[in-house]
Amino acid sequence: MQVLDKRYKKNPDIVFRKIAEESILVPISNNVGDLQSIYTLNEVASRIWELIDPEISLTRIRDKLAEEFDVSVKEAEQDLKEFLDNLLRIKGIEEV
Numbered sequence: 001m002q003v004l005d006k007r008y009k010k011n012p013d014i015v016f017r018k019i020a021e022e023s024i025l026v027p028i029s030n031n032v033g034d035l036q037s038i039y040t041l042n043e044v045a046s047r048i049w050e051l052i053d054p055e056i057s058l059t060r061i062r063d064k065l066a067e068e069f070d071v072s073v074k075e076a077e078q079d080l081k082e083f084l085d086n087l088l089r090i091k092g093i094e095e096v
Contacts (some may be wrong), residue, residue, distance in 0.1 A: 002059040003081060008093040016049055025049070025092060040092070044069060045083050054096045058084075 015026045023046035041049060041073040044065065051061045058080065065076035087093045 007054050007096050009054045009096050011092050014092045048083050
């Protein structure tokens with residue numbers, strides 16, 4: 001996957017919170033959360049969000065997902081790609 005060669009950083013205007021058993025992303029505008037655009041994350045998406053860092057390669061994130069969730073590298077890569085596509089669509093991350 002060509003995207004594994006890229007590195008991303010999180011948009012500082014997106015806040016990540018764990019509330020009880022749920023993880024959410026909330027876009028912030030003018031220091032106010034956009035409650036109409038809250039994104040609930042599943043366990044895999046939450047872990048990907050936690051791991052996104054310009055210093056960590058996507059290959060490393062993929063491999064960590066495969067190990068931590070006991071799935072194939074191919075399945076981890078597909079989950080990673082789908083979530084990155086969603087984050088790019090909502091401007092949650094940007095390429096560095």
